[in-house]
Amino acid sequence: MFSKIVTILATAAALGSAAPTKTTADIASRTEFTGVTHTVAVGRAGLNFEPNNIFAKVGDLVEFHYLPANHSVVQASFEKPCVPQDEDSFFSGFFPVSQGQSDEVFQIVVEDTKPIWFYCSQGDHCSKGMVGSINQNVNSPKTLSAFRELATNAGPGVSQPYIQGGCRIPNPQPNAGI
Numbered sequence: 655m656f657s658k659i660v661t662i663l664a665t666a667a668a669l670g671s672a673a674p675t676k677t678t679a680d681i682a683s684r685t686e687f688t689g690v691t692h693t694v695a696v697g698r699a700g701l702n703f704e705p706n707n708i709f710a711k712v713g714d715l716v717e718f719h720y721l722p723a724n725h726s727v728v729q730a731s732f733e734k735p736c737v738p739q740d741e742d743s744f745f746s747g748f749f750p751v752s753q754g755q756s757d758e759v760f761q762i763v764v765e766d767t768k769p770i771w772f773y774c775s776q777g778d779h780c781s782k783g784m785v786g787s788i789n790q791n792v793n794s795p796k797t798l799s800a801f802r803e804l805a806t807n808a809g810p811g812v813s814q815p816y817i818q819g820g821c822r823i824p825n826p827q828p829n830a831g832i
C-alpha cells in the first residue's frame with residue numbers, strides 16, 4: 655500500500671503545476687488507500703471497457719490499460735453521457751496504441767461512494783457504447799444499461815482541455831497482462 659502512495663505522490667510531483675484544477679496530490683492528502691486496484695482493459699475486442707461495471711470501495715484505485723487503437727476515459731454525469739460532468743472531471747488524455755497495451759496507464763482514486771460514470775471521448779465511441787460506471791446503484795433507475803442507452807443519442811464525445819483528475823504513470827505491472 656505504501657508503495658502505491660509513493661508512486662502517486664511522485665507522479666503528482668512530476669506533473670508539476672500544469673494541472674489547472676484538482677491534482678492527485680490533493681486527493682492523496684485526504685483519501686486513505688485500501689491497496690486494492692481494479693484493472694480495466696480499454697478497447698479489448700472493440701469499443702468497450704472491460705469490465706465496464708466496477709464496484710469499488712473508497713480508497714481503491716481504478717487503473718485503465720489501453721489497447722489499440724486510440725482511446726481515452728472521461729468522467730460524465732449520468733444525464734449527459736458523452737461530455738465531461740464539469741471542469742474537474744477526470745480525463746486521461748488519448749493513448750495511441752498500435753499493438754499490445756499502452757506503456758502508461760491512467761489511475762484514479764475512488765474518493766467517495768457516489769456513482770461515477772465514464773466514457774471514451776474518441777469520435778463516436780461513446781455513442782457506440784464505450785461507457786462504464788463505478789458504483790452504480792442497482793436499486794435506482796440510473797443503471798449502466800440506462801446510461802449506455804442515453805449515450806446512443808449523445809453525439810460525439812467531448813474531451814477535457816487537460817489531463818487531470820488522476821495519474822498517468824508507467825504501467826506498474828507491464829508483464830502481468832490485463
Ligand SMILES: [Cu+2]
Nearest residue numbers: 725774776779
Ligand atoms: Cu474509444
